[in-house]
Amino acid sequence: MIDLCFSILASDFAHLADEVAAAERGGGTIVHVDVMDGHFVPNITFGPPMVKALRPITRLPLDCHLMIEDPDAFIPAFAEAGANLISVQQEACRHLHRTLQHIVEHNCLPGVVINPATPVDTLIEILPMVHYVLVMSVNPGFGGQQFLPFTVDKIAYLAELREAMGLNFRIEVDGGIAHDTVASVVKAGAEMLVAGSAVFDGGHAEHNAAELLRIARAAAAEV
Numbered sequence: 001m002i003d004l005c006f007s008i009l010a011s012d013f014a015h016l017a018d019e020v021a022a023a024e025r026g027g028g029t030i031v032h033v034d035v036m037d038g039h040f041v042p043n044i045t046f047g048p049p050m051v052k053a054l055r056p057i058t059r060l061p062l063d064c065h066l067m068i069e070d071p072d073a074f075i076p077a078f079a080e081a082g083a084n085l086i087s088v089q090q091e092a093c094r095h096l097h098r099t100l101q102h103i104v105e106h107n108c109l110p111g112v113v114i115n116p117a118t119p120v121d122t123l124i125e126i127l128p129m130v131h132y133v134l135v136m137s138v139n140p141g142f143g144g145q146q147f148l149p150f151t152v153d154k155i156a157y158l159a160e161l162r163e164a165m166g167l168n169f170r171i172e173v174d175g176g177i178a179h180d181t182v183a184s185v186v187k188a189g190a191e192m193l194v195a196g197s198a199v200f201d202g203g204h205a206e207h208n209a210a211e212l213l214r215i216a217r218a219a220a221a222e223v
Contacts, residue, residue, distance in 0.1 A: 002216050003077030003192045004209055005063055005172065009056075009143045010047060012203070017057045021104070023199055026209025030063050030085070032174070032194045034143075035078075037068040042142035048074070048081040055082030059085050065113060065174070065194075066093065067140050072099055079106035087111030087134050087172075090118055100129055111172070115139060116148050120157050125223030130169050132192060133158055143196045147176025152188045159189030180199040182212055184217035 004027040011019040020031060033051060037045040037214035051062055068074060071088040078086055086108045093099045096112065103110040109131035112123060116136055123133065135154050138145035151173070158171050173185045174194035182193060193216060199208045 001191065002213065002220055003030050004199075004213050004216075005032040005174075005194045007032040007034055007143065007174070007194055007196030010200040011036045011205075012200070016054075019200060019205055020054070020058050020060075022151060022205035023059065023070045023209050026062060026199075026206040027152070027213045028060070028199070028209050030061050030192065031058060032196075033062060033064045033083075034196075035064055035066045035074075036070060036141065039069045040089065041067045043141045048077040051078055051083055053079035061085060063087070063111075065112075065134065066092075068218075072102055075099075075102050075103075075106055075108075075160045077105075079108050083108055083170065085109045085111060085131065087113050087132070089115070089140075090122055091115055097126055097129070100215045104129075104150060113152055114154075116151055120154050120161065120212050124161070126163065127165060127167055127169060131169040132172050134172040134174055134194075135190070136175050137173055137181075139178070140175075145176055147178070147181045149184075151175075152184050154191050155185055155188040162189075177212075178210060179215055182216045186216050186219040 006023040036043045036045040053150045063085040064083040111132040113134040139153040172192035173190040177195045178198040
């Protein structure tokens, strides 16, 4: 199953409820919340209050990607605010296994994220405990960046590892996902597609989401 995880970072914040509803009508199935602290990445975005504000306006799962230096300190607050999925950066976690356990203890689905320069093999020991792995296909920090083609090979390798290890974690991809890049990541094995600008630019979220999903599903049918 292909999930479109639409990133509200690219939405019109003044009309957030309408934007979320439009993306959902277009087939979006997960709300992606990019959490940045100005330290781990050079930008500041949302905190738990945004998640708390989102929770009443949609029944869709809230996928919180913590691009922050000390995720352990904030996992409880995001869980309490209404997060369903919480992912943490491998590069930010001194004790990744413990951090993932912390997410589970707060009744959220755990995910781990790797930046473009981080090898997939750094995750092998914790793959059995994650619900999903997010491969960044841009360097995190800002929306609207250009897709990095070499990350397709990382997605394919993750898919091979998943099969070889007999696991069932899902593969998410985030960064530069648009009409001209989505087919390649789906064919490589990605099932959770994070898109922001490709959905919300131009104010046509419903149409854009539907078209992106059409291309993704066509690519999945070819595999």
